[in-house]
Amino acid sequence: MGKKDNKDGFIVQASILAATGIICRIIGLLYRSPLTSVIGDEGNGYYSNAYNMYAIILLISSYSIPSAVSKVIAERLALRQYKNAHRIFKCALIYVVIVGGIFSLFTFFGAKWLVPKSSVVVLRIFAPTIFFSGLLGVLRGYFQAHGTMVQTSFSQIIEQILNAVVSIGAAYMFTQAVADKDHTTRAVYGAAGSALGTGAGVLIALIFMYLIYLLNRNYIRSRIAKDRRKEVDSYQHIFQIIFLMVTPVILSTFIYNSSTVVNQKIYHMILKAEFHMPSAVIASNYGVFGGKTTVIMNIPIALASAMAAAMIPMISGSYATGDEEETNNKIQTGIRTTMLISIPCSVAMFVLPKEVVGFLFPQKESLVLAADLLRVLSVSVIFYALSTLTNGVLQGIGKVNVPMINAAVALIVQTVVLVAVLYLGLGLFGLALAMNVYSFVMCVLNQVSIRKYLGYGLDIIETFIKPLIASFVMGAIAWGSYYLFSLVMPIGNYSLKNRVCLTFTIVIAMVAYFAIVLKMKILDEEDMRTLPKGNLLIRAAKKLRLL
Numbered sequence: 238m239g240k241k242d243n244k245d246g247f248i249v250q251a252s253i254l255a256a257t258g259i260i261c262r263i264i265g266l267l268y269r270s271p272l273t274s275v276i277g278d279e280g281n282g283y284y285s286n287a288y289n290m291y292a293i294i295l296l297i298s299s300y301s302i303p304s305a306v307s308k309v310i311a312e313r314l315a316l317r318q319y320k321n322a323h324r325i326f327k328c329a330l331i332y333v334v335i336v337g338g339i340f341s342l343f344t345f346f347g348a349k350w351l352v353p354k355s356s357v358v359v360l361r362i363f364a365p366t367i368f369f370s371g372l373l374g375v376l377r378g379y380f381q382a383h384g385t386m387v388q389t390s391f392s393q394i395i396e397q398i399l400n401a402v403v404s405i406g407a408a409y410m411f412t413q414a415v416a417d418k419d420h421t422t423r424a425v426y427g428a429a430g431s432a433l434g435t436g437a438g439v440l441i442a443l444i445f446m447y448l449i450y451l452l453n454r455n456y457i458r459s460r461i462a463k464d465r466r467k468e469v470d471s472y473q474h475i476f477q478i479i480f481l482m483v484t485p486v487i488l489s490t491f492i493y494n495s496s497t498v499v500n501q502k503i504y505h506m507i508l509k510a511e512f513h514m515p516s517a518v519i520a521s522n523y524g525v526f527g528g529k530t531t532v533i534m535n536i537p538i539a540l541a542s543a544m545a546a547a548m549i550p551m552i553s554g555s556y557a558t559g560d561e562e563e564t565n566n567k568i569q570t571g572i573r574t575t576m577l578i579s580i581p582c583s584v585a586m587f588v589l590p591k592e593v594v595g596f597l598f599p600q601k602e603s604l605v606l607a608a609d610l611l612r613v614l615s616v617s618v619i620f621y622a623l624s625t626l627t628n629g630v631l632q633g634i635g636k637v638n639v640p641m642i643n644a645a646v647a648l649i650v651q652t653v654v655l656v657a658v659l660y661l662g663l664g665l666f667g668l669a670l671a672m673n674v675y676s677f678v679m680c681v682l683n684q685v686s687i688r689k690y691l692g693y694g695l696d697i698i699e700t701f702i703k704p705l706i707a708s709f710v711m712g713a714i715a716w717g718s719y720y721l722f723s724l725v726m727p728i729g730n731y732s733l734k735n736r737v738c739l740t741f742t743i744v745i746a747m748v749a750y751f752a753i754v755l756k757m758k759i760l761d762e763e764d765m766r767t768l769p770k771g772n773l774l775i776r777a778a779k780k781l782r783l784l
Contacts, residue, residue, distance in 0.1 A: 257390035258539030261397040268401035269532060270597050275408045276427030278603055279420065281528030282520030284428035287359035288435075289498045289527070290351050291344070291367070296491040298340035299333050299371030303389075305483040306378030308553045308633060314382060315558055319464040321475075323457065326379050328475045332483070333371030341368040353505075353516070355421065359428045366436040369443050376446035386543075388449045396442035404434025421517060486632055489641035496648055496675050500655060500668050501527070507659045525603045526665050530610040533593060534618055537582035541575050541622035545629025552633030565693045568630050572623070576700050577759070579622040581750050584708040586615040588716050589739070596739050599732040606665070613669040620676030627683035636690055643682035651675035699759065707753040715746040755783040 273281060306329050313322040345364035348357045373392070380388045407430030412423045470478075501523065508514045555563040586593055591608035598607060628640045651671045658667035687693050695701075719742040728734035754760055755778055762784055765775050778784040 253386045253390050256543075257386075257393050258543040259536060261393050262536040262539045264394075264397045264401055265532070267597070268405055269528065270599070272405050272408055272431055273528065273598060273600060275405065275412060276431065277420075277424055278521040278524035278528070278600075279517060280408075280424035280427040280431075281524030282522075283353075283356045283359055283425055284431050285523060285527035286352050286356040286501070286520070287363060287428065287432060289501055290356075290360055291363040291432075293491065293495055293498050294340055294344050295367055295370055296495075297487055298336050298367055299374050302329065302333060302371060302374035302483065303378035303381060305479070305486045306375055307381040309478060309482055310379060310382035311551070311553045315553075315555075317464070318466060319460045320466060320469045322382070323461055324470060324472065325475055325479065326375070328472060328479055329375045329378070330372065332476070332479055333375055334368075337368040337371035341365055355425050355516075355520070356428070358425060359432045362429050362432040363435065366439050369436070369439045373439060373443040373446060376443070376450060380446075380449070388446065392442040392445045392449075395445055396438040398438075399441045400434045400438030402434070403437040404431045407431070407433040482637065485637035485641055489628065489632070489637060489644055492641055492644035492648055496651060496672070497527075497531075499648065499652060500671055503652070503655055504659065504665075504668055507656070508664070511660065512662075522606075522665060525607050526610060526668060529594065529598045529603070529607045530614060530669075533586070533597065533611060534614050534621075537579050537618050538621050538625060540578050541625040545571075545626050552630060553635075556634045561691065564634070565691060568687070568691070568693055569696075571626055571630075572695070573700055575622050575626050576619070576704055577754065579619050580701070580704045581708040581711055581746075583615045583618040584705075584712040585715060585746065586611050586618065588712040589719060589742070590615070592719060592735055592739050592742075595732065595735045599735075610665055610669050613666055614672060617669075617672050617676045620673065620680050624676055624679035624683055627680070627687060630687055631683065631690075634690060636686065639686045639690075640683065643679060643686065646682060647675050647678035650678050703757055703759045704754075707750060707757055707759065710753055711746050711750040714749045715742050718742045718745045751778075752781070752783055 276284070306325070310322045310325050313319075313325065341364050344351070344367060345361050348360040348364070352360050377389045377392065380386075408427040409430070411426040411430035415422050415426050504523065505516075505519055508519050509516065552564055552567055555567065590611040591604065594607045594611055595604055598604070631637070631639045651674045654674045655667060655671035658670055661667070663670065684695060719738055722738040722741055723734065726734055726738055728737060762775055765778070766772065775784065
């Protein structure tokens with residue numbers, strides 16, 4: 238396979254995973270609105286408290302397993318060591334059974350010491366999901382190492398659909414069971430029902446991935462039989478490889494994502510101790526921030542996460558064979574593609590924050606606050622997308638300790654900033670500012686590291702400046718289009734009117750951005766061919782005389 242084929246395959250596989258990630262985010266957003274109507278902002282706050290702790294424990298136990306497994310196995314596959322690749326797969330399963338089981342028990346029995354009292358029940362419902370997530374991660378990582386993201390993509394969609402259905406249904410039934418109780422009790426039970434949905438989604442995805450593995454078992458065995466290599470890695474050596482690979486990745490991902498829990502704890506502590514704010518009010522306010530604003534912000538970041546997941550095994554393969562040029566080409570392609578989507582999303586959230594929030598969370602009592610927070614956080618979309626992607630690059634070339642160190646430095650800087658701005662009385666906006674600082678510091682440190690180890694430097698003009706100019710023009714068109722539609726649309730209900738106007742606006746903005754990108758020659762015909770349905774896009778562009 239030639240370099241161009243490798244590049245094309247990389248983009249297609251990354252695009253499949255990215256599209257799936259965005260679909261899953263959209264499903265997640267669509268169900269969050271009716272779920273919020275059931276459990277309220279207070280329930281969102283209790284859910285966020287438990288979920289953030291669950292996420293941290295998941296990070297430590299199994300979250301990084303897909304990336305680590307795909308990297309190690311991809312290196313063996315690139316060298317055609319099929320026996321060793323399958324041995325790594327089996328050892329990884331044993332690893333997650335032990336580690337996942339321990340952490341699941343720890344979470345269940347230690348919940349009362351890990352989260353506030355009102356979130357204990359919610360965290361205990363999350364506990365079994367940690368065990369299932371480890372097994373699911375190994376299966377996903379195994380298929381990703383083979384350069385195919387289709388199985389992972391289908392499992393993610395199935396997981397998210399069942400999560401949505403069970404979350405809403407269980408939250409409603411749980412709240413109805415305590416309908417005669419006070420508001421806080423109903424919020425707690427509703428949050429517990431939502432947590433049940435997460436576990437149900439992971440379990441169905443695990444069953445799906447196992448069935449896929451069974452369907453491919455004969456092919457896997459036949460390829461192992463063709464591997465005539467007499468010397469294979471011992472299981473002891475493989476466990477050492479997994480431990481030395483997984484541990485830094487886990488610590489790196491843990492530190493990178495722990496900023497959310499650190500911010501939440503500091504926010505709760507300072508507002509309660511210094512400003513004497515009631516816990517229910519703090520939970521409700523944080524529910525707006527964690528259950529609405531950051532949920533929306535994370536939609537375009539899903540692209541970067543998907544791109545990173547696709548890049549790790551592919552970069553590991555090219556780096557293992559010593560092809561540094563191909564490695565740098567993949568990095569450049571991944572970053573450019575991610576920025577071409579992340580930057581316009583950031584601008585759209587800055588230009589129309591109230592409209593975007595209102596589309597998904599029309600609750601009037603928190604609409605203005607959530608919109609103002611989204612405007613402040615919009616710049617984080619770019620920084621988080623880039624830092625997530627560069628984390629994957631560094632892990633892919635084996636520099637797994639570097640993102641951990643960079644994340645630790647960024648966490649210290651943002652914590653100092655957060656404490657200062659909270660004491661100044663900025664509240665939730667202090668949290669937003671701290672997230673901006675954290676993601677920016679991570680971007681800078683990761684880029685310095687990539688330049689050091691690969692000699693790769695970002696093309697500032699092509700990667701950032703041109704997409705920014707195109708995005709600002711698109712933002713102006715989107716703003717004008719929305720308000721023009723809002724003037725002529727004969728709909729009295731604000732929520733419905735906003736959704737209709739924003740839908741038309743998004744279509745116009747996407748077409749305008751596509752045209753601007755081509756006219757500014759940010760993408761050429763060769764670039765477009767590497768995209769999914771690239772030939773169709775080229776034909777459309779030529780008919781519109783954009784190419």
